[in-house]
Amino acid sequence: MPELPEVETTKRGLSPVLEGKRITKVHQRRDNIRIPIPADFVKRIEGHVIKSIVRRAKYLQMFLNTGDAIICHLGMSGKFVIREKDDTPFAKHDHVIFETEDGILAIYNDPRRFGIMTICYENELESHKLFKDMAAEPLGNEFNGAYLFDKIKSSTSTIKALLLNQKVVVGLGNIYVCEALNMAKISPLRKGKELSEQDTETLVPLIRDILNRAIEAGGSSLKDFAGADGDLGYFQHQFKAYGREGEQCQNDGCEGNIDRINQGGRSTFYCPTCQK
DNA sequence: ATGATGTCCTGGGCGC
């Protein structure tokens, strides 16, 4: 389930393979993923050079020397696989493949097709409907306790829903929201307007901390990349609350157990004993 | 305007 750290890791894995490289061939094997792939997608990329790759929220933006930007979202099951070009046939869910001038394949594979692959002019990115309403990056300077407090202080939505809302802060998904709230000892059931500025001052550094540690774990996974199977962005990571229903809470001195509840059709894992 | 719910999609796990 790619959230910010997985997308960042994917970006760091793609950069050395694609940046500065000419894309000699694009294999587009479907018309759509979650939304249609533009009809001129292949034509606008083939023969051109990827200047740089940037992560924004859970999106990758690949800037071409033509002034176009490829926009890519991994959805929930999307990933890039890197391998040298050979005779191996493409797999069932290999939807888009970028082939570089030096014979490397960057394969976008996405079984559940919740991802996005599209393209737009670089100078229209900021006003693009996918990006125009986005909140601050959680690892950027703009995101601090006061920022978060201001975004949620009058909301009757739960803090769980608010942290998942990309207009409040981007990049967080179900897993890291559960983890951050557990570490902050804040109940996912509390409404935004019930949090104090002290609460948000506690929460923000913990969000940054868990994201940074996950990115670090992702970076370690890339070091072994040459010997691995070529899958970018997915790595071993231990969570303290997520997926640990029935296990003891790991917070210092807490003897409660992790519970699993349903919020908005999604599972929330939290400790009712210490998360108030 | 805000918040809650529905929707898309496939593979894996489970119960019978």
Place this chain on the structure above:
DNA sequence: TGCGCCCAGGACATCA
């Protein structure tokens, strides 16, 4: 063994 059911989940669309 196989069938059907449910679940995972990001973000937009739609409804109240």
